[in-house]
């Protein structure tokens with residue numbers, strides 16, 4: 001099971017979009033994909049037309065008691081996404097209280113990785129959406145993931161923010177004692193804009209080894225796809241934005257025919 005987290009301490013940079021776009025493309029190859037909403041704002045949950053205010057069994061359940069739910073209990077929390085072969089572990093409003101209520105509970109940083117271990121046979125790929133705060137929820141995502149995707153807008157302030165965040169992440173990763181690869185995804189790039197081009201150059205200088213070969217352009221079809229609650233690749237499979245995410249995954253060897261699984265998604 002591959003586990004990726006998508007993070008950035010800035011909001012509105014394309015985290016949730018990256019989760020949904022990659023999940024859609026991976027599910028199309030036949031992979032069994034689980035998306036996990038760890039953001040108290042619940043954008044990922046809302047994207048797929050579930051109301052975080054009405055979800056009763058959410059990722060909050062992982063924190064409520066010290067005992068991590070077993071596989072059967074976890075299954076009562078997972079929701080099939082109607083529009084795609086994706087399974088959602090939704091967020092609920094109560095998630096907003098986790099930082100305050102459970103911050104000092106023993107083992108609180110490992111709840112998600114323990115839960116995902118119970119589901120290791122059920123999914124091929126997990127994508128975790130995170131809040132723009134480096135707290136308990138983010139620590140859980142970082143502890144569970146082996147790859148961190150960092151979408152960043154190609155503008156000056158966003159890149160400076162990323163540099164600061166990279167330093168903080170280094171500390172967390174050192175504490176976890178296991179390497180965490182990360183991949184910076186320049187996003188909302190405006191071709192023809194001098195500031196966007198300049199931003200991209202700065203990003204390439206600071207993160208030469210981490211920037212993948214893909215730049216995600218500004219593309220209105222992401223908004224249109226979210227307005228319909230469907231994945232970008234099912235809404236506009238040939239849009240330039242979807243092509244960029246496809247290139248990202250192909251660059252990781254994930255969209256080749258050989259990577260296609262024969263077993264159908266199970267729920």
Ligand SMILES: Nc1ncnc2c1ncn2[C@@H]1O[C@H](COP(=O)(O)OP(=O)(O)O)[C@@H](O)[C@H]1O
Pocket residue numbers: 010011012013014015016017018043187188189216217218219220222223226241
């Ligand atoms: N490449 C892009 N081009 C145009 N709009 C985008 C792009 N990526 C994301 N968006 C839009 O920008 C807004 C914020 O994106 P979102 O993924 O919710 O950010 P975050 O999760 O980091 O807060 C959403 O309306 C989304 O549809």
Ligand SMILES: [Mg+2]
Pocket residue numbers: 012015016017039043044129
């Ligand atoms: Mg989001």
